[in-house]
Amino acid sequence: GIQVEQSPPDLILQEGANSTLRCNFSDSVNNLQWFHQNPWGQLINLFYIPSGTKQNGRLSATTVATERYSLLYISSSQTTDSGVYFCAAETDSWGKLQFGAGTQVVVTP
């Protein structure tokens, strides 16, 4: 099956810094989702992005489907950005998701 790899596995940022998280996938996918899991364990939808670029406040995402990767940009990071960021590839018409292992982000004041 498809492999989804995220990098880096861990990231420590000072408040106000910018960062880029990467998601590589081993085969073509129907779509790509980014999630934020907050420290309470809740999974929050960030982006649903098969290709191109989307922006939502301080966050943006770019998926280059032909090259099989997606990037998540966090600008002017805040402590509330802490948590684990997952990308997940939609692999078939049933909508099944293959998740990466996540990037653990810690934003320090």
Add this chain to the structure above:
Amino acid sequence: DAGITQSPRHKVTETGTPVTLRCHQTENHRYMYWYRQDPGHGLRLIHYSYGVKDTDKGEVSDGYSVSRSKTEDFLLTLESATSSQTSVYFCAISSTSGRAGDNEQFFGPGTRLTVL
């Protein structure tokens, strides 16, 4: 808010006992999914459903069964719980049509299960 609830939210049980987790949705979505989350693995699909009484296996289905007798409820059963099934279990729904590339998923709050 996708209107997804899970019950119980926390459960401790003993090896060999049966356990049923419930996922309930209020918005009549056709597709529902059960995932488990373990350290270092992200989330992995256990079973999914594409309609009442229509279910299929995911990546890690051994030791689990599911049932969907109503659109709004998707049940996950561990027939005889083992310590390897200690995990956080998430239910998800797909908000859209079921066409390829049109299946954004939204997740419930999770159930933390500990098998002693």
